[in-house]
Amino acid sequence: MHEWEDTNHVLVGTKCNRLLRLDADVGSVQSIPLPPAPPRRRAPYDHEWGHCGIHGLALSPSRDWLAVGGENPADIVILRRGDWRPVATLVGHLDWVFGVTWVSDRHVVTAGRDQSVALWSIDDEATYDDEGPEASPWGAVVAKDWARRGDFRKAFQGKVRDVKYDVSTAIVATLSLEGAVRLHDPAAALTPVRKIKLPIESHRDELACLALTPGFCAIGRQADVVLVDPRARGSAPLRWSSRPTPRVAVQGDSLLSFGTAAGRLCFHDLRYGARGAGSAPAPATLCPPSALARVVDTGAGWVDKNETYWDHFAHTRVPHACYAHAWDPCGARLFACGGPLAFGMRGCYLGLWR
Numbered sequence: 174m175h176e177w178e179d180t181n182h183v184l185v186g187t188k189c190n191r192l193l194r195l196d197a198d199v200g201s202v203q204s205i206p207l208p209p210a211p212p213r214r215r216a217p218y219d220h221e222w223g224h225c226g227i228h229g230l231a232l233s234p235s236r237d238w239l240a241v242g243g244e245n246p247a248d249i250v251i252l253r254r255g256d257w258r259p260v261a262t263l264v265g266h267l268d269w270v271f272g273v274t275w276v277s278d279r280h281v282v283t284a285g286r287d288q289s290v291a292l293w294s295i296d297d298e299a300t301y302d303d304e305g306p307e308a309s310p311w312g313a314v315v316a317k318d319w320a321r322r323g324d325f326r327k328a329f330q331g332k333v334r335d336v337k338y339d340v341s342t343a344i345v346a347t348l349s350l351e352g353a354v355r356l357h358d359p360a361a362a363l364t365p366v367r368k369i370k371l372p373i374e375s376h377r378d379e380l381a382c383l384a385l386t387p388g389f390c391a392i393g394r395q396a397d398v399v400l401v402d403p404r405a406r407g408s409a410p411l412r413w414s415s416r417p418t419p420r421v422a423v424q425g426d427s428l429l430s431f432g433t434a435a436g437r438l439c440f441h442d443l444r445y446g447a448r449g450a451g452s453a454p455a456p457a458t459l460c461p462p463s464a465l466a467r468v469v470d471t472g473a474g475w476v477d478k479n480e481t482y483w484d485h486f487a488h489t490r491v492p493h494a495c496y497a498h499a500w501d502p503c504g505a506r507l508f509a510c511g512g513p514l515a516f517g518m519r520g521c522y523l524g525l526w527r
Contacts, residue, residue, distance in 0.1 A: 174230040174242075175510055177501050178254070183508050184239065185523075186227025192241055197501075197508065197525055205252070208259040210245035211314045217247040218268045218287070229273035229283065234340070238295075240273045240281050249273055249283055251295060251312070258312070263293050265317035265325065272336040272383075274345070276359045282345055284336035288329045290347050291317060292363050326363050329355075337385035346390055346403070348383040354390055356403055369401050384423045391429055393421035398431050400443075424500045430507075432495025434514045436471045438507075438526075471495055471509060474522030481517035491515070493522035 175185040178194070185193045194203040227242035229249060236254060243250040243262060246269040251261040268287035275281055281293045293315060317325065331350030338345050338359070344366065345357040352373040357363040371392065372378065382393040392399045398421055421431040429441045474493045476482065482491070491513050498509035507526040513519070 174227055175497050175499060175508065176230055176232055177499055177508065178232065178236070180502055183499075184230060184232075184241075185510060186230045186241055187521075188226030188512065190224055190226050190242070190244070190246075192227065192230075195523070197506070205257045207241075207244050207250055208262060208312065210243060210248060211262050211264060213245075213264055214316070215267060217245065217266070225269045228269065228271045231273050231275055231281075233275045233278045235278050238275075238278065240275065242270055242273075246270065247285070247287075249281065249293075251281075260312040261295055261315045262312060263291075263315050263317075265291055268332075271332070271334050274336050274338040276338050276343075276345065280359065282336055282338065282359060282363070284333035284347055286332045288332055288349070289325050289327045290329075290333055290336060290345075290357070290363060291325045292359060293317070326357070326365075328365065334380060335383040337383050339385045339387055341387045344385075344403070346383060346385045348380050348392060350380060352378070352380065354383070354392065354401065354403070367403065369403065371399060371401070382420050384421050384429075386423055386426055388426065391421050391423055391431075393431055398429070400429075420495060420497050422498060422500075424504060430498065432498055432509065432511065434492070434494040436492030436495065436511070436522075438469050438471065438495055438498060438509060440467045469526070471511065471522055471524055474512070475520050476513060477519035479517075479519060481515070485515070486518070491518065491520065493520060495522075 175183055178184050181196060181198050183195045183197055185195060192205040192207060194205055225246045230241045232239055239252045239254055240249050241252065247266040249263040249270055250259055253260050266283065266285040266287055268285050270283050270285050272284040273281060279295050282290060284290045295315065329349045329351060333347055333349045335348040336345060345359050345363065347355045352371050354369040356366040358366050379395045380392055381395060384391040389400050390403055423429055427443045429443055431439050471493055476491050493511040494514040495509050496511040498507060500507050509524045511522045
């Protein structure tokens with residue numbers, strides 16, 4: 174995961190659980206330490222394959238605070254931008270946190286593999302009054318209790334893969350493996366507003382990622398990208414065939430971009446043709462390849478030629494799945510990052526596109 178901090182710096186969370194700050198102009202890299210995981214009242218689920226890395230990373234609306242996955246992948250740490258001092262650790266999820274979004278400078282929504290979403294309130298004491306002699310060097314711990322219904326929502330039938338907030342409509346959208354986009358009201362403790370069910374016919378329809386605008390939701394699935402109109406009930410989705418899609422994004426209100434597991438970045442102008450976001454409901458159709466404005470290949474990056482490489486990929490090019498990409502605040506540069514998709518492989522790709 175990553176996000177532009179400003180026009181020159183990018184914050185990147187890695188699968189090896191490191192938080193990096195890259196200077197896009199000079200190419201320097203700063204490693205930002207994460208605080209140790211605090212004690213928990215309930216132990217999170219244990220996974221035999223270990224840590225999942227950082228899957229959630231977001232700057233607050235004022236850009237004063239960063240919410241990022243913690244040392245324990247079930248936690249979220251709040252860091253103060255500038256000195257990157259930890260001011261709070263959000264403890265309560267019982268499994269990996271897959272997504273995080275701010276709804277204000279004091280409220281954060283998280284989505285987890287434990288089939289839940291949570292609304293957190295970061296008070297002034299945790300974020301400002303932490304300079305006293307008895308202040309913890311690692312910040313405060315903001316803990317929630319599963320019994321408090323106003324904090325956690327567990328109405329999902331599958332893992333929650335992503336969460337996004339649209340400031341213009343004041344709506345939180347969540348994406349879960351039950352095959353649905355759910356819309357929530359953050360002002361009413363994430364009360365459900367609407368559920369948009371998507372057809373699941375095979376494993377290739379598994380939902381992976383989400384981008385949200387006032388006019389449409391863009392959902393990345395294993396085999397395509399789907400657009401749905403959250404304002405209209407019963408509208409049929411529009412689909413763009415891709416290949417496995419780790420991440421989807423929207424620049425402005427018309428440029429759709431998505432990365433693929435085959436190491437490609439694809440772009441589509443939603444103004445192309447007669448149909449697009451906000452159009453009348455119509456049967457879902459595959460977008461013809463000619464409608465794609467551009468498809469570019471990512472670079473070779475770095476691949477660790479470990480035992481898995483020599484057993485299965487020796488002397489072949491291992492593509493780096495594009496796990497995340499985002500435009501800079503001016504919309505002039507695109508940062509993309511990723512790594513090998515195959516289990517057991519290690520590697521890294523970072524690219525800055527103009």
